[in-house]
Amino acid sequence: MIVINKMTIEDIDIVSKIEKLCFGEGWTPTPFDKELKRGDCSYFIARENDKIVGYSGTWLILEELHIIIIAVIPDFRERKIGQKLLINLLKDGVKNGAKWSTLEVKSTNIPAQKMYEKFGFAVKGVRKKYYHQDGQDAFIMWTEEIDTPEYSIFLDSFI
Secondary structure, eight states: OEEEEEOOGGGHHHHHHHHHHHHOTTSOOOOHHHHTTOTTEEEEEEEETTEEEEEEEEEEETTEEEEEEEEEOGGGOSSSHHHHHHHHHHHHHHHTTOOEEEEEEETTOHHHHHHHHHTTOEEEEEEEEEETTTTEEEEEEEEOOTTSHHHHHHHHTTO
16 A cells, blocks of 8 residues: 655665666766755655655746656556545645645656646656757646636546
């Protein structure tokens, strides 16, 4: 069973290893210790039993929830853990005042794009060569009205 909890300082070493595993050596490491202290950031971990198998994070900028990361250990993918992390981020964002959400995703990451589309995100633009480690483009995806009762009911239908 997957359990989602707030990330703590004690989780940083394991999450940093997951980040490197999922995104490689060219990825700029996230300064989790600083991010966890910011009032506009929220980070969560996904655990199966006692093992951290994924994590996610957002920035809340006024009424915009910016999803900055969702990562799941490769051996644990295709088990809806990313979806659970996404739902948790959206619900937490709404609880904190978000009305819409945005994110960037690699133009080649079709599984992630399909997951985001399932939750109402649509491509609204492209950031050329956004990912410096491999020069790939990023699609800017956006969804609105995440704060409506209808969207909340929609999210609950996946739980």
